[in-house]
Amino acid sequence: MTAKNSEMEPLLGVEIAGIRMKNPVMTASGTFGFGEAYTDFFELAELGAVVIKGVTPEPRIGNPPPRLAETSAGMLNSIGLENPGVEKVLGEYLPSLEEVGTSVIVNIAGSTVEDYCLVAERLSASKVVKGLEVNISCPNVKAGGIAFGSKPEMAAQVIRAVKKHTSLPLIAKLSPNVTDITEMALAVEEAGASAVSLINTLLGMAIDVRTRKPKLKNVMGGLSGPAVRPVAVRMVWQVSQVLKVPVIGMGGIATAEDALEFILAGATAVAVGTGQFVNPRCCPEIIAGIKAYCEENEVSAVAELVGAAWKEEARG
């Protein structure tokens, strides 16, 4: 089956954790608000899925400013999971996404295992939500977040506990700030995650030499943008070869070529974050670019490309 026939369009659809997506491009949590910020630039329905911002049981005020620092080909953020809390998200934000024409996935976070369970249970009541991305990797929250994301047994514990409180598919969002990413991925798969997202931001910092102070009020923050892409591609390559469940790749994706690099490394879908800040039409342009690549290279379905780079290497 090839796309030699010009009338045959390449199939862009993929399936992640039982969620059917019309194409493999999603938004990265925390970079898209609750879906309202980019509606002047493209239709949300064009996306494979929308992943909305990390939600906790209670409202969180987040970290004090300055929360941003630009670095070479990247940026540091220390937002600290600012969000209005699960009840307000359910009451005010999710209803507006009901007829959005794409799958809505909600990122969930907490300071304790009970927090994650509570948010998962409440969100399961919404018919808008098609899946939960369990954020066990936020570098900007002292209690929780990264604490669950750096020890395999703790990550597994969160996933197992959340699973008891929801029938929605769980996607574990992993931190790159670990020695062995495959160990983390295998632990959450074993615990029942239906997919993994990687990577969250890399822990970093920057100092203003003029004031001699850290540029972020919170001192450290998460690095994102093109600078982190090679780290993310490497982790997707490693993890996708040992897992049975699909990988959602993210980290510095700004163009179709970047997205294809992740897919070839083993990602079934990709998410765009910082790239959107730079180019608000980044997502639709990536979708068009992937389609064009498939047509030019006679690829009948984008799914055929998943992991093609390591499959190719194995063939020798």
Next chain:
Amino acid sequence: MKYHVPQALVAGHEQTGRGLFFLALNAPQITQAAVPGQFLHIRCGKGDDPLLRRPISICRVDKEKGNVMLWYQVVGKGTSLLSQVRRGDCLDIVGPLGRGFEPVTAGKTVFLVGGGVGSAPLVFLGNELAPEKEVVAFFGGASEEMLLMPCLTRLENCEYATDDGSFGYPGTVIGLLEEQMKGKMPDILYACGPQGMLREVVRIAEENSIPLQVSLEARMACGVGACLGCSFPRSKKSGGGWARVCQDGPVFWDWEVAWDDGEEQ
């Protein structure tokens, strides 16, 4: 409506002073949609470094020619690259973004108080209000070459202050404003500039019970309210927590801002 114009033609670009530039970009849809106080988010380079766009307030619009004009200062890598673009080049811009100044219908006399490039959004506002209101602009700068002159502001009543006394009132724009207010009181104040200056305007507005709107500055990533990076503390009276300078502002009523919690700039 926000627009992404990946190829906005540079219709003019001139240096007006030390590190200061006046830039005209052709983007008719933005000139139609823009209100005073809003900003453009500009990609200053072509590659990944600098990565993020730079927010720059709109200084004037020419709806007939479809040009949107900016007056900006070179402060770092992004604006330094921007200063090198030439007439005929194209720039990738997004806008108009943010909540602009709220026009006030009551009263006749409007005072604008601008420090440095903070004068830019007030120029746009002054031009919009001038047909209906008596607009007096007070603009301050370090020296004469750091001021935007009436040939570019197109405002009739511009009063200037310079720190070195090289032009207009010798001293700060705050000194000039207080001097003028001994003779005439405005019905509303609009201000934009460094935080130290803004705090002084807030004090003057409070002392004289004059309503005041300020335009704030912050480092931004997305510029459209998504990333929550450009937070500024809200006053208890307006609900506390953080406001997003890009989307909830950059213009705020003075009472909406928790001035004491703000970062010193």
